[in-house]
Amino acid sequence: MGSGLHVRFGLGTFSEKGSRPFAGLVLADERVVAVNALRELCAGIGTPLPESTSTLELLVCWSAALPALQAAAEALGTSGSTATHRILEQSVAMSDLRVHPPVASRQILMSGANYFKHVVDLIVDLGPGKTPGTEGMNPEQLRSHAQALMNRRRAEGSPYFFCKPVSAMSGPFDPIVVPGHAEQPDWELELAVVIGEPARHVTRADALRHVAGYTIANDITNRDQVWTRGDMKAMGTDWIASKSAPSYLPVGPYIVPSAHVGDPQQLQLNLKLNGDTKQDESTADMIFDVARLVEHLSSLIQLLPGDLVCTGSPSGNGTHYHRFLQPGDVVEGSITGLGVQRTPVVAESR
Numbered sequence: 001m002g003s004g005l006h007v008r009f010g011l012g013t014f015s016e017k018g019s020r021p022f023a024g025l026v027l028a029d030e031r032v033v034a035v036n037a038l039r040e041l042c043a044g045i046g047t048p049l050p051e052s053t054s055t056l057e058l059l060v061c062w063s064a065a066l067p068a069l070q071a072a073a074e075a076l077g078t079s080g081s082t083a084t085h086r087i088l089e090q091s092v093a094m095s096d097l098r099v100h101p102p103v104a105s106r107q108i109l110m111s112g113a114n115y116f117k118h119v120v121d122l123i124v125d126l127g128p129g130k131t132p133g134t135e136g137m138n139p140e141q142l143r144s145h146a147q148a149l150m151n152r153r154r155a156e157g158s159p160y161f162f163c164k165p166v167s168a169m170s171g172p173f174d175p176i177v178v179p180g181h182a183e184q185p186d187w188e189l190e191l192a193v194v195i196g197e198p199a200r201h202v203t204r205a206d207a208l209r210h211v212a213g214y215t216i217a218n219d220i221t222n223r224d225q226v227w228t229r230g231d232m233k234a235m236g237t238d239w240i241a242s243k244s245a246p247s248y249l250p251v252g253p254y255i256v257p258s259a260h261v262g263d264p265q266q267l268q269l270n271l272k273l274n275g276d277t278k279q280d281e282s283t284a285d286m287i288f289d290v291a292r293l294v295e296h297l298s299s300l301i302q303l304l305p306g307d308l309v310c311t312g313s314p315s316g317n318g319t320h321y322h323r324f325l326q327p328g329d330v331v332e333g334s335i336t337g338l339g340v341q342r343t344p345v346v347a348e349s350r
Helices: 035-044 055-060 062-078 082-089 116-126 139-156 204-210 230-235 239-243 290-300
Strands: 010-015 022-026 031-034 098-100 108-112 160-163 176-178 189-195 211-218 268-273 276-282 308-310 330-335 340-347
Touching: 010 055, 022 035, 022 055, 022 062, 031 035, 031 082, 035 062, 035 082, 055 062, 062 082, 116 139, 160 290, 189 268, 189 290, 189 330, 204 211, 204 290, 211 308, 211 330, 211 340, 290 308
Parallel strands: 108 308, 176 340
Antiparallel strands: 010 022, 010 098, 022 031, 108 160, 189 211, 189 308, 268 276, 268 330, 330 340
16 A cells, blocks of 8 residues: 555455444555544544444545544554554454455445547447437447547546446455346446545535545446337436446545545546456546536535445446456456455356
8 A cells, every 4th residue: 555654554444254334544565453442542542433333424524534543553653563463463464354345335436538538439339329329330430429528528527427226336355246137348447535524515625634545446337238228219218227236336545545545636547357457547537536526426416424426437338349248257347446356257146
């Protein structure tokens, strides 16, 4: 996780075999300390931890939890006291724990079509007539049309959002379970924003103050089921059939606080399928940046602490390669400073 002006840390949810999940502080070497084990240390250095038993509860009182967690991380990273030594002796390698989604979010908001190159590639890959106004176009005309469309959207348009059920969330090392009705399950690596303060009608200038941190998400999508068919064709998209199966949103491994991430528009996303790089793009390619996404969402709904705002996926999806997920595949996703996901793909058994 590296180092900076302060000791870097992550926050996640973990469990040992047969035990209940717990909130854990993730140290630079990816060793995990239970947050409850830090209470005496935090009280002793004058930054008491709020009474909380989960990551969500910590995020609900983030303004008090963050300085306490930061002080604990600083003490564990720099102090050689008996107290810190005893806590470090109790730490466990993350690889020896089950890693759950880092927070039990109440709302999951997904930004669609938010990477310039991704949307252009999708329009071209879908072919003429598959998106409005593209009938009869050749590939060169399609690309030119799509680029003009995205430039206009960036200048004049608004973000597009939909919801994903919380039951779709899974851990960063849990299998992606493909249901029998899916023929073209696809990957979509995304930067996920974790809300830390309630947000309603916030301005773009103030939006990032409501962000607790960032993590990794993979918005698995059944491409063959995105569009409604037959007598329901006029309804447009079907996000339930295409995106909402259990395990269709691996999240984690942990949340990194905003202060340790820096500019969210300067992060590199990388996704590998069986070791081969498929997505490798900067968040700078977003059509609408994180602050604009939070501003827009808060103008429409109430954002709550612990909510996930997934910010869209860059180019390099399965539609581009004409290759979709299959049982036996392994998907590895990483984002600068946020760790790594490794998810095997399996078929659903019924």
